[in-house]
Amino acid sequence: MIRPDEHTTDQTPDLPLVKLWGGRFDEPTDAFVEAFTASVGFDQRLFREDIAGSIAHAKMLAKVGVLTLDECEKIVSGLNTLLLDIERGDFAWVVAYEDVHMNIEARLIDRIGDVGKKLHTGRSRNDQVATDVRLYLRGAIDRIQQELARLRAGLVDLAEREADTVMPGFTHLQVAQPISFGHHLLAWYEMLSRDAERLIDVRKRVNVLPLGSAALAGTSYPLDRAYVAELLGFDGVSRNSLDAVSDRDFAIEFLSAAALIMMHLSRMSEELVLWTSAQFSFINLPDRFCTGSSIMPQKKNPDVPELVRGKTGRVYGDLFALLTLMKGQPLAYNKDNQEDKEPLFDAVDTLMGSLRAFADMMPAIEPNRERMRAAAKQGFSTATDLADYLVRQGVPFRDAHEIVGKAVRHGQTIGCDLSELPLAELQTFSAKIKEDVFAVLTLEGSMAARDLLGGTAPNQVRAQVAAARAALSSATHAHLTTEIFC
Ligand code: ARG
Numbered sequence: 001m002i003r004p005d006e007h008t009t010d011q012t013p014d015l016p017l018v019k020l021w022g023g024r025f026d027e028p029t030d031a032f033v034e035a036f037t038a039s040v041g042f043d044q045r046l047f048r049e050d051i052a053g054s055i056a057h058a059k060m061l062a063k064v065g066v067l068t069l070d071e072c073e074k075i076v077s078g079l080n081t082l083l084l085d086i087e088r089g090d091f092a093w094v095v096a097y098e099d100v101h102m103n104i105e106a107r108l109i110d111r112i113g114d115v116g117k118k119l120h121t122g123r124s125r126n127d128q129v130a131t132d133v134r135l136y137l138r139g140a141i142d143r144i145q146q147e148l149a150r151l152r153a154g155l156v157d158l159a160e161r162e163a164d165t166v167m168p169g170f171t172h173l174q175v176a177q178p179i180s181f182g183h184h185l186l187a188w189y190e191m192l193s194r195d196a197e198r199l200i201d202v203r204k205r206v207n208v209l210p211l212g213s214a215a216l217a218g219t220s221y222p223l224d225r226a227y228v229a230e231l232l233g234f235d236g237v238s239r240n241s242l243d244a245v246s247d248r249d250f251a252i253e254f255l256s257a258a259a260l261i262m263m264h265l266s267r268m269s270e271e272l273v274l275w276t277s278a279q280f281s282f283i284n285l286p287d288r289f290c291t292g293s294s295i296m297p298q299k300k301n302p303d304v305p306e307l308v309r310g311k312t313g314r315v316y317g318d319l320f321a322l323l324t325l326m327k328g329q330p331l332a333y334n335k336d337n338q339e340d341k342e343p344l345f346d347a348v349d350t351l352m353g354s355l356r357a358f359a360d361m362m363p364a365i366e367p368n369r370e371r372m373r374a375a376a377k378q379g380f381s382t383a384t385d386l387a388d389y390l391v392r393q394g395v396p397f398r399d400a401h402e403i404v405g406k407a408v409r410h411g412q413t414i415g416c417d418l419s420e421l422p423l424a425e426l427q428t429f430s431a432k433i434k435e436d437v438f439a440v441l442t443l444e445g446s447m448a449a450r451d452l453l454g455g456t457a458p459n460q461v462r463a464q465v466a467a468a469r470a471a472l473s474s475a476t477h478a479h480l481t482t483e484i485f486c
């Protein structure tokens with residue numbers, strides 16, 4: 001995250017430091033207040049969106065006759081030059097100009113002269129900043145969707161490869177029933193697919209243009225808001241100026257969706273951490289995703305999932321920061337809203353980094369199939385299959401449950417899995433047990449038997465892999481980043 005002061009300067013040699021709002025003030029701003037109220041240290045990262053919004057605004061002012069074509073051209077080319085300057089790092093951000101908007105406007109006036117002073121006609125920083133944040137967030141959502149899709153595709157590939165791999169499925173973290181490792185991976189895929197749907201939905205409410213709301217009440221100029229929306233790729237135009245300049249619910253919605261994604265990544269992390277431990281040893285993470293210990297030479301730590309699990313708390317914090325920021329604000333814009341940016345940027349950066357790390361790591365996971373299989377054999381994981389077998393022989397399920405419970409207790413006493421008990425011994429629990437019981441007591445038999453939609457049978461896993469691939473390829477076409485430069 002950009003910290004205040006990191007990329008700002010208190011002085012600039014070629015610019016007179018005249019406040020763009022200084023007219024009604026008798027004395028200069030207190031130096032500390034100036035630094036305290038400034039946002040340029042962190043909102044400078046909105047420069048692309050700010051310039052795009054200004055270019056669209058200027059073009060629209062020319063279209064409706066508020067600017068001449070010549071004035072518009074001077075402003076647009078001045079703004080484009082500033083864009084190049086900023087991208088080259090050749091732009092001094094000045095704290096005295098408070099924020100990204102006034103830094104760019106002041107520099108534009110310096111560059112092109114008095115005509116630059118006409119840019120802010122019919123506009124306020126209130127609708128300007130709301131527009132910038134929406135443009136920024138739309139782009140961020142599109143980039144997040146791309147990383148999310150890469151991670152989901154990686155999960156689907158791994159699930160296909162591991163459809164026949166048996167592992168123990170857990171409830172209460174106790175061995176429950178044998179499952180396909182591919183099925184487990186597709187459970188993760190499903191969580192992340194709902195996350196992607198949520199982002200598509202959030203994006204609809206983000207992609208609405210506030211510009212034209214001016215300070216709070218709209219403006220007396222005959223602005224063509226639909227034209228600005230078209231130039232900037234917005235799907236619609238806000239219907240109430242008070243609401244448009246003040247609410248940040250669209251950002252809060254995004255943060256809730258981001259918090260859910262992090263929650264899912266954190267659950268995945270927890271399992272990856274468990275699985276890489278010596279006690280589980282279900283998977284190996286290649287060295288490039290791990291780090292060592294400065295004191296214990298034997299250690300290889302799963303830092304990436306641990307860190308993602310830890311970073312989840314930051315994003316929850318960002319969500320709560322914005323909810324709390326909004327809750328006491330009267331209509332319309334209040335300076336409180338300047339505090340929306342750091343949590344939003346932090347959440348976007350944290351989420352992007354976490355998704356990138358996961359998308360890179362997923363194809364590199366090395367399953368230890370023997371260990372998974374051995375673990376699935378422990379804990380009488382096919383006990384339910386024996387009960388189901390008895391039900392098929394006409395035993396009521398509750399009685400079957402009781403019979404198998406006794407057989408399990410016997411197996412525990414003598415240290416044998418149900419599949420290792422001789423037929424004669426199994427028959428002491430129920431005469432309905434026949435030779436064919438061993439087919440259902442194997443791990444593969446148990447897994448293959450759950451051959452219904454949503455079940456763990458490898459057939460079903462392969463069918464879900466195919467469905468996921470189809471969904472991913474149609475989604476890829478839907479999330480192309482909207483170009484904002486007109
Ligand atoms: N830096 C401000 C923000 O981030 C821009 C809007 C300021 N508007 C105002 N009326 N002071 O919200």
